[in-house]
Amino acid sequence: MKKENLRLSYVIPNALVYLLLYMSVLFFFANTHHLYLVQRSSIWVLTILFLFFISVLISFVIWHGIKEDKL
Known part of the structure; x- marks a missing residue:
């Protein structure tokens, strides 16, 4: 359970950064x-x-x- 929580604590912000990147590119173009x-x-x-x-x-x-196998 601890590794799953740690993995989610990395994956969720990464997904939000990708979303922000996508929206920034759309705004720019x-x-x-x-x-x-x-x-x-x-x-x-x-x-x-x-x-x-x-x-x-x-x-x-x-x-x-x-x-x-740390995450």
């Missing part, structure tokens, strides 16, 4: 023209890249923990 007009596109690109690297890192930690 839906408003690309307006973001370029107000010169905010670079901030959104950096945010999307940051969310991507965080989600991949968390996924790797989960995968590594399951592989070594």
Whole structure:
């Protein structure tokens, strides 16, 4: 039961980060023209890249923990 709770404590935030990443990409592509007009596109690109690297890192930690039977 303890490993299941620990696994869920990693998986749920990771799923939320993936959802935030997906919604950010949708927002960016839906408003690309307006973001370029107000010169905010670079901030959104950096945010999307940051969310991507965080989600991949968390996924790797989960995968590594399951592989070594710690999660």
